[in-house]
Amino acid sequence: MNTLIFRIAWRNIWRNTRRTVITIVTMVVTVGLMVWMITFGDGVHEQMIRSALNLGLGSLQIHAEDYQDDRAVEKVIIDPERVLEIARETPGVEGVSVRLNAFGLISHGNASQGSMIVGVDPVGETTISIMDEKIKEGEWLPETIENERRLPIVIGSGMAKKLGVELGDRLFLTIQGFTGDVGYTVYFVHGIFKTGMGELDKAIGYVPIGSLREVMAVDVPLFQNAVHEVTVLLEPREDLAGAVNSIKERIEVGELAAGNSRELDVLSWEEIQPGLRTFIDLDEVGIYIMMGLLFIVVAAGIMNTFLMAVFERIREFGILMSLGTPPSAIFKLVMIESFLVGLIGAFAGLALGLIGYWVNSYYPISYESFSEMSEVMVMDLSIKFYPTLIWGNVMRAVGGIIIVTLLAALWPAIKASLLKPVEALRHV
Amino acid sequence: MTLVELQQVWKTYKTGKIEYDALRGVDFTLQEGEFTALVGPSGSGKTTMLNIIGGLDRATKGTVLFEGEDVTKWSATRLSVMRLEKIGFIFQSYNLVPVLSARENIELSLILRHWHADEARKRADELLEAVEIADMANKRPDEMSGGEQQRIAVARAIADRPALVLADEPTANLDTATGNALLTIMEKLNRDEGVTFLFSTHDPRVVERAKRIATIEDGIVLKDKVVAHHKL
Ligand SMILES: Nc1ncnc2c1ncn2[C@@H]1O[C@H](COP(=O)(O)OP(=O)(O)O)[C@@H](O)[C@H]1O
Ligand SMILES: [Mg+2]
Numbered sequence: 226m227n228t229l230i231f232r233i234a235w236r237n238i239w240r241n242t243r244r245t246v247i248t249i250v251t252m253v254v255t256v257g258l259m260v261w262m263i264t265f266g267d268g269v270h271e272q273m274i275r276s277a278l279n280l281g282l283g284s285l286q287i288h289a290e291d292y293q294d295d296r297a298v299e300k301v302i303i304d305p306e307r308v309l310e311i312a313r314e315t316p317g318v319e320g321v322s323v324r325l326n327a328f329g330l331i332s333h334g335n336a337s338q339g340s341m342i343v344g345v346d347p348v349g350e351t352t353i354s355i356m357d358e359k360i361k362e363g364e365w366l367p368e369t370i371e372n373e374r375r376l377p378i379v380i381g382s383g384m385a386k387k388l389g390v391e392l393g394d395r396l397f398l399t400i401q402g403f404t405g406d407v408g409y410t411v412y413f414v415h416g417i418f419k420t421g422m423g424e425l426d427k428a429i430g431y432v433p434i435g436s437l438r439e440v441m442a443v444d445v446p447l448f449q450n451a452v453h454e455v456t457v458l459l460e461p462r463e464d465l466a467g468a469v470n471s472i473k474e475r476i477e478v479g480e481l482a483a484g485n486s487r488e489l490d491v492l493s494w495e496e497i498q499p500g501l502r503t504f505i506d507l508d509e510v511g512i513y514i515m516m517g518l519l520f521i522v523v524a525a526g527i528m529n530t531f532l533m534a535v536f537e538r539i540r541e542f543g544i545l546m547s548l549g550t551p552p553s554a555i556f557k558l559v560m561i562e563s564f565l566v567g568l569i570g571a572f573a574g575l576a577l578g579l580i581g582y583w584v585n586s587y588y589p590i591s592y593e594s595f596s597e598m599s600e601v602m603v604m605d606l607s608i609k610f611y612p613t614l615i616w617g618n619v620m621r622a623v624g625g626i627i628i629v630t631l632l633a634a635l636w637p638a639i640k641a642s643l644l645k646p647v648e649a650l651r652h653v
Numbered sequence: 654m655t656l657v658e659l660q661q662v663w664k665t666y667k668t669g670k671i672e673y674d675a676l677r678g679v680d681f682t683l684q685e686g687e688f689t690a691l692v693g694p695s696g697s698g699k700t701t702m703l704n705i706i707g708g709l710d711r712a713t714k715g716t717v718l719f720e721g722e723d724v725t726k727w728s729a730t731r732l733s734v735m736r737l738e739k740i741g742f743i744f745q746s747y748n749l750v751p752v753l754s755a756r757e758n759i760e761l762s763l764i765l766r767h768w769h770a771d772e773a774r775k776r777a778d779e780l781l782e783a784v785e786i787a788d789m790a791n792k793r794p795d796e797m798s799g800g801e802q803q804r805i806a807v808a809r810a811i812a813d814r815p816a817l818v819l820a821d822e823p824t825a826n827l828d829t830a831t832g833n834a835l836l837t838i839m840e841k842l843n844r845d846e847g848v849t850f851l852f853s854t855h856d857p858r859v860v861e862r863a864k865r866i867a868t869i870e871d872g873i874v875l876k877d878k879v880v881a882h883h884k885l
Contacts, residue, residue, distance in 0.1 A: 229757065229764045236752035544748045547709055548762050548809075549737025551730050646709040650748065 234562040248530045252570025252626055253577055255523050259516055259622035260578020264612035266512050270505045271613045277501055279355045282494050283456035285469050290488040299403050301451035308455045311475050317463030320352025323452040325434050329400035333388040340428045344437030353458040363392040363416035366433055376436045377415030383427030385417045400440050403448050408440040469493050524633040531637035542641050543649030552642040559638035567630030571623045585612045656817055657683040657706050662715035664701050675701040677872040688843045690863035691853040698872040699853035703819045707740050708732035741810030743820035747802040749794040755805045756790040759812050766813045780808035784838055800831035811848050820852035824859055836862050
């Protein structure tokens with residue numbers, strides 16, 4: 226209509242300054258809290274993902290068809306060379322490496338531990354995981370094996386404790402081969418890592434991929450180059466789905482060297498580790514339910530305020546109506562007022578939330594006291610949590626409060642527009 | 654031209670179970686250019702009648718014609734459009750918009766009538782001069798005296814040159830001098846700009862200045878006389 230209507234709306238808002246301030250403060254605190262909660266939640270989730278990705282999961286993995294279903298040892302990529310090339314050419318790639326996974330028993334003396342034995346490329350692995358940084362004693366796998374009689378293995382602190390071994394100790398491994406036969410080999414403890422995650426620290430051993438393949442592929446020359454995974458780590462926040470699709474396309478177009486008898490699967494970490502995705506999704510749902518409840522409480526308060534404001538001004542609406550203001554314009558006036566209040570509340574709230582975010586990025590929160598939870602969770606909880614600002618998510622709180630304000634004002638606005646002019650004018 | 658025609662208009666107020674007939678079959682016509690007083694004691698139905706003519710209220714029974722059109726069944730929105738385009742109100746208790754300054758109150762009535770902001774402002778200033786309180790332009794209603802507020806109300810009512818100005822006891826809350834001054838302004842607008850006025854009153858000094866006097870009692874318009882000493 227005109228700025229004059231806005232002026233009326235604006236001045237009316239400040240007519241009962243105390244009430245308006247209380248309303249706005251409520252909104253600001255609510256939105257501020259939500260914004261901070263969202264950045265904190267997003268930060269935790271991002272770090273959870275990053276932590277899982279960096280501890281070996283990678284952003285995506287290429288497997289032989291259906292390997293993910295049962296992790297059957299014979300489902301291998303027979304010739305990974307071309308796959309590796311394609312993977313390296315994916316935009317946003319941080320690192321690529323290959324792995325061979327075997328199940329076995331690691332024994333030392335009378336003690337033994339069922340374990341996953343992961344054959345890795347010692348150098349490639351450091352580009353996709355931070356296991357090498359988690360070494361607490363000894364060293365990560367060497368680039369080349371100097372002494373074929375002293376094959377190196379890196380195990381977790383949990384396993385080391387369970388088996389009672391130290392650096393340099395000899396471990397006896399019983400490993401299931403590709404054909405189902407069982408092979409035996411000996412490794413020497415070269416390094417001990419500690420991730421803080423119980424499962425990982427207790428039941429994984431890393432060995433050079435060639436040494437593992439030898440044990441697994443006795444008498445099967447076809448499997449000379451076999452791997453189970455080509456694992457790709459993308460730079461943080463790179464387009465995961467895009468990367469998966471581009472690799473899929475190139476593989477399907479038949480760029481693969483002949484010799485791979487199976488089709489290949491390209492799986493994002495979400496498909497490989499759906500539990501983590503589900504956990505994060507549920508956690509987000511939790512945040513949004515809480516936001517919804519907060520919104521309802523705030524909405525009730527706002528509605529009450531606006532009803533009061535409308536009631537106090539019935540006579541004024543009567544005046545406007547006597548001037549010929551149509552009911553629709555009266556409705557608009559109340560909605561504009563609520564929109565202005567919503568706008569102030571939302572953006573002041575956003576500012577408060579961003580301050581919270583900013584302070585939180587300097588003083589990250591540690592879950593150390595909950596670290597026993599890390600036993601069940603796929604991440605290391607001893608780390609400090611930094612918030613992450615994702616505008617799209619933060620604006621949900623901002624947009625939400627504006628919508629809630631408008632919804633809460635709907636009833637008061639309708640009531641005002643339905644006033645009968647004479648009765649409104651007679652109102653004191 | 655006949656501006657307003659009431660035919661057997663009844664108004665029944667219901668308060669709980671009690672019904673009260675405020676208007677009991679009013680017949681009344683108003684021509685363009687009139688300066689007419691509606692006179693009657695308190696409670697006789699003056700306000701009710703003005704409200705019905707102005708489309709602020711609805712008749713319970715009977716017909717209300719405005720410029721020949723039957724407005725009795727019009728929707729709230731259509732009535733608001735009629736008020737917007739044709740009618741200006743002046744109330745006993747001024748009824749200015751409290752959050753707006755004197756000038757803005759006048760501007761508002763023009764803006765609502767789709768005037769351009771610049772022109773509305775010019776017209777408002779012109780009217781502030783006409784009602785002789787240009788120095789009050791930026792004051793809010795609560796900073797003005799009753800007489801000043803009522804001048805603004807008059808300026809607001811006539812701003813867009815409405816076909817009809819309905820004034821419900823416009824001088825009742827004003828002292829004699831202020832009331833007289835206000836009437837002088839209204840007369841001038843009637844004479845110079847041809848604005849039609851219908852104003853209720855029970856003040857003899859105000860009645861004196863009307864060109865035509867309609868008398869209402871107990872909800873019925875009794876007498877109707879054109880005052881001779883006025884030259885039309
Ligand atoms: N809303 C209402 N409800 C009930 N009675 C009313 C209402 N408005 C007016 N009345 C009654 O109708 C009669 C006429 O009122 P009104 O038109 O205000 O008279 P006047 O303006 O001449 O003093 C009075 O008796 C008054 O009490
Ligand atoms: Mg009255």
